[in-house]
Each structure stands twice: as structure tokens, then as C-alpha cells.
Amino acid sequence: MLIRTISWLRTGAVAAVLALAAGTTLPTPAEAQQTVTVTGKVNWGLWVDPDGCMHWWADGGLEGYMTPRRDPKTGQHMCLERNTCAVPNADVLFATDSANLTASGRTWLQQFFASAGAFAYAIYGHTDSRAAATYNQRLSQNRANAVAQVARASGAVVDRVAGYGETKPIAPNNTAANMQKNRRVEIVCYRYPE
Amino acid sequence: MIQKLALIALVAPLIVAGCQSTAYNGGAPKLLAQNKDSGWGDGPGPRDGVAAVAITPDGCAAWIMDEGVEGYASTRSDPRTGLPVCTTQIPPGSVIGNPQVSGDFPDFLP
Numbered sequence: 001m002l003i004r005t006i007s008w009l010r011t012g013a014v015a016a017v018l019a020l021a022a023g024t025t026l027p028t029p030a031e032a033q034q035t036v037t038v039t040g041k042v043n044w045g046l047w048v049d050p051d052g053c054m055h056w057w058a059d060g061g062l063e064g065y066m067t068p069r070r071d072p073k074t075g076q077h078m079c080l081e082r083n084t085c086a087v088p089n090a091d092v093l094f095a096t097d098s099a100n101l102t103a104s105g106r107t108w109l110q111q112f113f114a115s116a117g118a119f120a121y122a123i124y125g126h127t128d129s130r131a132a133a134t135y136n137q138r139l140s141q142n143r144a145n146a147v148a149q150v151a152r153a154s155g156a157v158v159d160r161v162a163g164y165g166e167t168k169p170i171a172p173n174n175t176a177a178n179m180q181k182n183r184r185v186e187i188v189c190y191r192y193p194e
Numbered sequence: 195m196i197q198k199l200a201l202i203a204l205v206a207p208l209i210v211a212g213c214q215s216t217a218y219n220g221g222a223p224k225l226l227a228q229n230k231d232s233g234w235g236d237g238p239g240p241r242d243g244v245a246a247v248a249i250t251p252d253g254c255a256a257w258i259m260d261e262g263v264e265g266y267a268s269t270r271s272d273p274r275t276g277l278p279v280c281t282t283q284i285p286p287g288s289v290i291g292n293p294q295v296s297g298d299f300p301d302f303l304p
Contacts, residue, residue, distance in 0.1 A: 016241070043229050043232070047242060050243045051271070051273040058229055060227035061263075062263055064261065064264030066266040076276035077276040108260070122277075130234035158277065162275070188274050188275075190281075194220040
């Protein structure tokens with residue numbers, strides 16, 4: 001089975017005319033492009049891992065195949081919405097426009113890391129879309145760092161800390177309530193099998 | 195070990211005989227792999243949410259599962275960001291958890 005057969009017929013004729021006009025011998029698109037032959041078929045199955053991320057798998061008899069399911073546009077591993085371990089609102093943890101933890105925010109985080117019981121954590125800071133993107137980027141990074149500091153002081157292992165600024169909103173930044181939702185710190189728990 | 199090897203030697207030809215050849219003969223595309231079990235000693239395929247973790251030489255986590263006669267492995271990703279899950283706490287090459295998803299086929303390493 002050959003792919004692209006139909007398009008050769010069309011573009012091949014056009015290229016032949018162009019080659020004659022230029023007085024040179026260009027390879028026709030059919031010769032210039034690789035052709036692909038389908039030699040087999042795989043009926044993929046879907047497997048969901050313990051984190052909710054998806055994988056394609058297939059059983060070949062005496063061998064198996066598996067590959068992450070990725071978004072073709074973004075390259076992101078596609079994962080189902082699973083409860084992230086905690087998404088404290090930044091308004092609760094920090095003063096406005098500040099990466100300094102409030103007393104109640106620090107207490108909440110200390111209690112969280114004392115009881116969550118994961119092997120390690122990832123901490124991601126996010127802002128709403130007000131103020132400049134670079135400012136928000138820095139603010140979210142500083143806030144994530146502040147949370148990571150409390151985590152480490154509580155004896156937790158932090159595998160990753162990142163600030164995403166305003167680039168990953170969970171709601172449109174069109175109302176005060178939505179913008180508040182976007183001002184947040186996501187804490188992902190990395191648990192390992194028992 | 196010897197017993198397991200003998201079992202494989204006895205059983206493997208039967209399994210192979212029961213399977214389609216996977217060589218391409220120029221005809222219609224042949225089914226090379228499918229999303230269900232394909233013979234004796236095979237489980238029903240990987241079960242959602244059940245896998246062990248193996249740490250790669252780079253220190254990142256992979257899901258591994260031993261499912262009957264075949265094994266599977268794939269990337270562990272952070273479900274929020276899609277970034278790989280990597281650790282400095284666990285030595286590369288370590289396996290955490292039980293990769294044996296269905297235990298009805300004996301395993302051996304030569």
C-alpha cells in the first residue's frame with residue numbers, strides 16, 4: 001500500500017512543465033520525495049498509568065510495544081485530570097504581588113508537607129494575566145521557590161520547582177473570581193509503588 | 195532455572211506455531227500487534243494503574259510491567275506539566291514495586 005499516490009499524479013505534471021520551461025532536468029516530486037510502504041498493522045490499546053497519563057500499547061505475541069500518548073501539536077504527554085496533590089490559592093499563601101509567605105500560609109504548607117506522605121514533590125507557581133508577562137514569570141518562580149523552601153525545611157524532597165507565570169491559566173482571565181483561580185501554586189505528589 | 199528453561203523449550207514452539215508469521219510478504223498489511231492477549235501464557239494486557247517504576251541511567255522514572263510473555267515500558271511524566279519525573283534519591287537501575295502484572299509465565303534471565 002503506497003501513501004501519496006494520488007498527489008503524485010497532480011504535482012508530477014506541474015513539475016514536468018516547470019522543468020521544461022527552465023530547460024533543466026529537475027527530479028519530479030515523485031522521485032524527489034521518499035515513498036512510504038505500509039508493511040504491517042498495529043491495533044493499539046490505551047493504558048492509563050498510576051498518575052493518569054496515557055500510553056499506547058500492543059501485544060505482538062512474544063513481544064510487547066508501548067509508547068507515551070503525546071499531543072501532536074504540543075508534544076505534551078497526554079494525562080487525564082487527576083487530583084493534583086494540592087493547589088493552594090496564592091492569595092492564601094502570599095501577600096499581593098509578593099513572594100513572602102503569610103504566617104497562615106506558612107502554617108498551612110508545613111501541615112501539608114507533614115501529612116501528604118509522598119516520596120517527592122513538584123511545585124509549580126502560576127499568576128493571573130495582570131502585569132507584564134516577565135514580571136509574572138519572576139513572581140511565580142519566586143513563589144514556587146518559597147513553597148519549596150518550606151517543603152525542604154519540613155524534610156520533604158522536592159524534585160522540581162518551576163514558575164509558569166501567566167502561561168497556564170485554568171480559567172479565562174476575564175473576571176476577578178477567575179483571575180483568583182489562576183493565582184495558584186500546584187503541588188504534585190510523586191508517589192512510588194508500594 | 196534448568197526447569198524453567200526446559201519449560202520454555204517445550205512450550206515456545208507451540209506458541210510460535212500458534213501465531214501468525216509477522217514477515218511482510220508484499221500483500222495486505224498484516225496485523226503485527228494487537229490490544230488484547232495473543233496466546234498461552236499471556237495476560238489480558240497491561241492493567242490501568244498497575245506498574246512498577248524503573249529508574250533509567252539518567253535518573254528518570256519509567257513505568258515497567260511484565261505481562262505474561264511480554265514486557266512493556268514507557269515514560270513516567272508529571273501529570274500537570276508533562277515533564278519527566280526524575281530523582282536523585284534512587285540509584286539508576288533500581289526497580290520500585292512489583293513489575294509482575296500477571297504471574298502465570300515463568301521468567302528467566304540467561
